[in-house]
Amino acid sequence: xxxxxxxxxxxxxxxxxxxxxxxxxxxxxxxxxxxxxxxxxxxxxxxxxxxxxxxxxxxxxxxxxxxxxxxxxxxxxxxxxxxxxxxxxxxxxxxxxxxxxxxxxxxxxxxxxxxxxxxxxxxxxxxxxxxxxxxxxxxxxxxxxxxxxxxxxxxxxxxxxxxxxxxxxxxxxxxxxxxxxxxxxxxxxxxxxxxxxxxxxxxxxxxxxxxxxxxxxxxxxxxxxxxxxxxxxxxxxxxxxxxxxxxxxxxxxxxxxxxxxxxxxxxxxxxxxxxxxxxxxxxxxxxxxxxxxxxxxxxxxxxxxxxxxxxxxxxxxxxxxxxxxxxxxxxxxx
Amino acid sequence: xxxxxxxxxxxxxxxxxxxxxxxxxxxxxxxxxxxxxxxxxxxxxxxxxxxxxxxxxxxxxxxxxxxxxxxxxxxxxxxxxxxxxxxxxxxxxxxxxxxxxxxxxxxxxxxxxxxxxxxxxxxxxxxxxxxxxxxxxxxxxxxxxxxxxxxxxxxxxxxxxxxxxxxxxxxxxxxxxxxxxxxxxxxxxxxxxxxxxxxxxxxxxxxxxxxxxxxxxxxxxxxxxxxxxxxxxxxxxxxxxxxxxxxxxxxxxxxxxxxxxxxxxxxxxxxxxxxxxxxxxxxxxxxxxxxxxxxxxxxxxxxxxxxxxxxxxxxxxxxxxxxxxxxxxxxxxx
Numbered sequence: 001x002x003x004x005x006x007x008x009x010x011x012x013x014x015x016x017x018x019x020x021x022x023x024x025x026x027x028x029x030x031x032x033x034x035x036x037x038x039x040x041x042x043x044x045x046x047x048x049x050x051x052x053x054x055x056x057x058x059x060x061x062x063x064x065x066x067x068x069x070x071x072x073x074x075x076x077x078x079x080x081x082x083x084x085x086x087x088x089x090x091x092x093x094x095x096x097x098x099x100x101x102x103x104x105x106x107x108x109x110x111x112x113x114x115x116x117x118x119x120x121x122x123x124x125x126x127x128x129x130x131x132x133x134x135x136x137x138x139x140x141x142x143x144x145x146x147x148x149x150x151x152x153x154x155x156x157x158x159x160x161x162x163x164x165x166x167x168x169x170x171x172x173x174x175x176x177x178x179x180x181x182x183x184x185x186x187x188x189x190x191x192x193x194x195x196x197x198x199x200x201x202x203x204x205x206x207x208x209x210x211x212x213x214x215x216x217x218x219x220x221x222x223x224x225x226x227x228x229x230x231x232x233x234x235x236x237x238x239x240x241x242x243x244x245x246x247x248x249x250x251x252x253x254x255x256x257x258x259x260x261x262x263x264x265x266x267x268x269x270x271x272x273x274x275x276x277x278x279x280x281x282x283x284x285x286x287x288x289x290x291x292x293x294x295x296x297x298x299x300x301x302x303x304x305x306x307x308x309x310x311x312x313x314x315x316x317x318x319x320x321x322x323x324x325x326x327x328x329x330x331x332x333x334x
Numbered sequence: 335x336x337x338x339x340x341x342x343x344x345x346x347x348x349x350x351x352x353x354x355x356x357x358x359x360x361x362x363x364x365x366x367x368x369x370x371x372x373x374x375x376x377x378x379x380x381x382x383x384x385x386x387x388x389x390x391x392x393x394x395x396x397x398x399x400x401x402x403x404x405x406x407x408x409x410x411x412x413x414x415x416x417x418x419x420x421x422x423x424x425x426x427x428x429x430x431x432x433x434x435x436x437x438x439x440x441x442x443x444x445x446x447x448x449x450x451x452x453x454x455x456x457x458x459x460x461x462x463x464x465x466x467x468x469x470x471x472x473x474x475x476x477x478x479x480x481x482x483x484x485x486x487x488x489x490x491x492x493x494x495x496x497x498x499x500x501x502x503x504x505x506x507x508x509x510x511x512x513x514x515x516x517x518x519x520x521x522x523x524x525x526x527x528x529x530x531x532x533x534x535x536x537x538x539x540x541x542x543x544x545x546x547x548x549x550x551x552x553x554x555x556x557x558x559x560x561x562x563x564x565x566x567x568x569x570x571x572x573x574x575x576x577x578x579x580x581x582x583x584x585x586x587x588x589x590x591x592x593x594x595x596x597x598x599x600x601x602x603x604x605x606x607x608x609x610x611x612x613x614x615x616x617x618x619x620x621x622x623x624x625x626x627x628x629x630x631x632x633x634x635x636x637x638x639x640x641x642x643x644x645x646x647x648x649x650x651x652x653x654x655x656x657x658x659x660x661x662x663x664x665x666x667x668x
Contacts, residue, residue, distance in 0.1 A: 006662070007662045007665045008660075008661045008662035010554075010662070010665070011554055011555060011659055011661065011662040011663070011665070012553065012554025012555030012559055012600075012659065013554070013555040013559050013598075013658050013659025013660060013661070013662070014657075014658050014659060014660045014661075015660075015661070015662075016554070016555070017658065035489055035490070035491065035567075036490065036563070036567065037415070037416055037489050037490055037550075038385055038411075038412035038413075038415040038416060038550060038551070039383035039384060039385035039412055039413050039415070039416040039418060039480070040383070040384045040385070041381060041382070041383050041384075041416055041418075041482060042381070042382055042384070043380065043381055043382070044378060044379075044380075044382045045378075045379045045380070046377065046378075046379070047375060047376070047377055048375070048376055048377070048378045048382075048479070049373035049374070049375050050373060050374045050375075050376070050422060050424060050457060050458055050479055051372055051373035051374070051424065051458050052424035052425070052426045052458055052459065052460050052475065052477055053426065053460045054426040054427075054428050054460055054462050054473075054475055055462075056428060056462045056464050058464075058468075077372075078372035078373055079372075079373050081371070081372040081373070082371055082372060082373040082375055084373060084375075088384060090384060090385070090386035090477050091386070092386045092387065092388040092475050092477075093388075094388050094390060094428075094473055123384060124384055124385050124386055125386065126386050126387045126388055128388050128389075128390045129665075130390050130392075130470060130665075130666060131665065131666070134392075134469070134470040135468070135469050135470060135473075136464060136468040136469060139388075139428055139469075139473065141386065141388055141426050141475040141477075143386055143424050143426075143475075143477035145382070145384055145479060146373070148375060155369060155371050156369075156370065156371055157369065216372060217372070219346065220344075220345055220346025220347070220350070221345060221346035221347040221350070225346055225347050229370070233369075233370065264347075266346075323348075324347050324348050324351065325345055325346065325347025325348060326342075326347060326348045326349075327342045327345065327347070327348075327349070328340070328341045328342035328344070328345040328347070328349075329345070331341045331344070331345070331463075331464075331465065332464065332465075
């Protein structure tokens with residue numbers, strides 16, 4: 001195999017077949033993918049979730065992960081947030097001519113590892129190569145399908161006054177980790193991305209039997225934007241307690257230095273849930289036992305006042321309106 | 335709405351919501367998409383086909399189509415080629431900062447029109463914006479799911495000696511149309527891309543009840559590469575008759591001038607089928623009645639000799655081995 005990716009690796013011809021045989025199949029091979037047909041074919045029954053995301057993170061490698069891990073976790077999490085058990089992923093690569101095959105292999109090993117951890121299979125794919133200078137190294141699209149238990153109805157539009165808002169952990173690490181790597185910033189302790197597949201955490205929450213109304217992973221736009229989405233879609237108000245929202249000291253220090261608000265910084269391994277009040281404590285207890293929910297807590301309430309708005313009681317006792325992200329705080333973090 | 339795409343349109347925040355509300359929902363709105371959850375949720379039962387493709391065609395607009403039409407037809411066709419009825423598509427955009435909103439709208443109108451013609455719905459999506467110079471205008475990924483009748487078993491590995499090879503129409507128009515536009519080449523008559531959704535043609539072929547063993551659309555790598563894939567996957571030989579393979583005069587003239595072999599030039603509205611010998615004539619008759627199969631014909635046979643190889647009887651009476659595409663004839667044609 002060549003050291004660098006050539007245009008012909010995306011031609012559909014001999015070199016495309018070589019990359020499939022020498023790289024993709026050894027890493028991802030399974031009954032569905034091995035057929036190398038235009039579509040993967042499998043049996044599914046009932047309610048299906050289907051999602052897509054393109055990953056353009058820059059740089060491709062960052063503390064705590066890389067674009068490959070991100071591309072699996074992000075799509076696994078999007079499926080999980082509709083209550084689905086993620087099953088099958090597609091992977092489509094847009095590679096810049098001249099890209100190092102060794103780097104590609106390292107990224108695809110991360111894809112494989114994240115897929116293994118989350119129990120999904122890569123069943124279909126596509127590779128395009130564009131001329132040098134026409135793209136920025138590598139973009140990855142992953143789409144995914146998963147299966148939802150019929151009794152579940154989880155949607156951003158289901159929040160009701162009286163419900164509780166639960167956050168699975170400390171916010172802001174992913175955005176700061178990517179930004180630090182890109183800008184060559186050094187902090188006293190290295191900040192690692194929280195990038196992680198949350199499907200098992202979600203499965204345990206669902207298994208509790210308590211009613212989960214909304215679930216979302218606060219990625220681009222951060223926690224603030226996700227909660228605004230819930231408030232708008234559900235026509236309810238949300239009240240947050242600033243003191244209840246965990247932010248790691250190192251992330252807070254970096255945010256202070258950079259003039260960023262952690263409420264708007266992307267996460268890739270956190271979830272926000274809106275649940276009925278009676279079940280809230282029980283769900284938090286379950287989350288605390290999962291390695292991706294060790295600091296889960298109730299951070300606020302759903303209210304009937306100020307529908308469409310998120311209001312936060314600050315540590316100083318004041319009230320602050322938390323708006324949706326306006327503008328672009330940190331580009332290319334996913 | 336702004337005239338040009340800004341980085342913030344991909345932020346996940348306010349401007350991301352604006353582009354969704356002002357452009358995507360008016361064009362594509364449907365029950366599934368309108369929920370704006372992380373995944374689309376729908377009911378499906380039985381055998382499912384799942385496929386993905388990223389489109390990086392350059393230029394974005396070409397005679398007979400644009401990247402939007404291509405992104406729908408290509409994925410609709412990939413689903414169709416496994417015998418599936420295409421149902422739901424995802425659409426993920428990677429847009430360069432500064433891209434004209436008017437161009438984006440025109441492209442998305444093509445997406446809508448092609449989706450309407452083929453009867454599929456865009457149910458989930460994603461938008462990323464990357465800095466100027468970090469990509470080449472616009473890339474589109476579409477993934478798709480479709481439903482397959484359980485009795486069907488169509489795969490590139492199913493060809494058997496004695497089967498017939500059917501081609502739905504004249505080859506090479508797409509690749510030449512894109513290349514001409516990119517290089518500013520003028521031919522006496524304008525060559526238009528054949529880009530088209532083939533799902534209804536395939537449905538009619540399947541409804542005939544005759545056994546279709548393999549189906550594929552000869553895109554990148556052209557007819558030659560697709561037939562080589564069948565020969566390799568099925569461990570059979572394929573014999574072609576050059577005189578039976580239709581090539582439009584204008585495409586042949588352009589290929590002669592450019593030193594290209596139409597057998598290797600991409601198509602986006604053609605299919606190759608391998609069918610059992612008894613049903614072959616009947617299937618061709620059905621295809622001839624569809625607007626995308628008006629020059630369908632049997633172009634060759636599957637044989638037990640030279641497994642893995644495609645051999646063509648030339649118009650001069652000689653035999654020529656038709657190999658898989660080696661290298662890259664025409665980059666960025668899809």
